[in-house]
Amino acid sequence: MASHSKKKTLKGPTPEEIVNGFQNLRAEQRALTSKLSEIELDLNEHKMVIETLKNVNEDRKCFRVIGGILTERKVKDILPVLVTNQEKLKELIDKLHEQITKKGQEINDYREKHNIRFRGLENPKQDEPITSTEARGNVLVS
Template sequence: MANTKKSEKEPSPEEILNGFQTLRAEQRTLSGKLSEFELDLNEHKMVIETLKNVNEDRKCFRLIGGILTERKVKDILPVLVSNQEKLKDFIDKLHEQIGKKGQEINEYREKHNIKFRGLDNPKQEEHPSSSEARGNVLVS
């Protein structure tokens, strides 16, 4: 039984901080991807609005995987609308994932009693007593 207690050892403050920073990095990565896809969605909207006012037999060009292809507006417009819908769905899922990641970060923060210097209890003393300092991780 002594071995099982050693395997359930409390993580060190450095391990807690690394875990927290990993979660925040994952959230930042998701936010970056969200920004990219929102830009793509806006580009799709602009192109669709432009092509709606053009003769459907007019030729247009589309860049696919680095290759410029020539098509007619009537062939490209439905594909763009379909891609726009898929982008909207994907963006919604990313919003959901970012929210879940934020919740996970908050739960991790509460579980390990992580405090931010200047944000949590800004009027608190700079140097807490030694009994208060145990188990806390201070992030600046």
């Protein structure tokens, strides 16, 4: 007696896989935003230190932490390095803004492709659960 196995044919990702993919995209966007905030704080610190050091005698000693090590230098040696770092931070911030925008577009495209809707946002009067026939091809995120 031979057993016949029925193969389940999938027409694409399951709703769980779609939701997981969407959540991964959102997590990536949050990580980029978090990194952006961190870099912006660093940039503000650079601005404050640069403004302070501009009014100080250039031969005065100052201290800087590099890789966890406190180093002693003169203001005239540190100030140009800080200005260069500030410019690089500004460039990095611009790149992160671009990446966040692209990730947002990727999320929107993913939502449209998989017809993802948020409960209460797109049709506030619809509080009833979606039946399995209505959910085919749609994903509801609450």
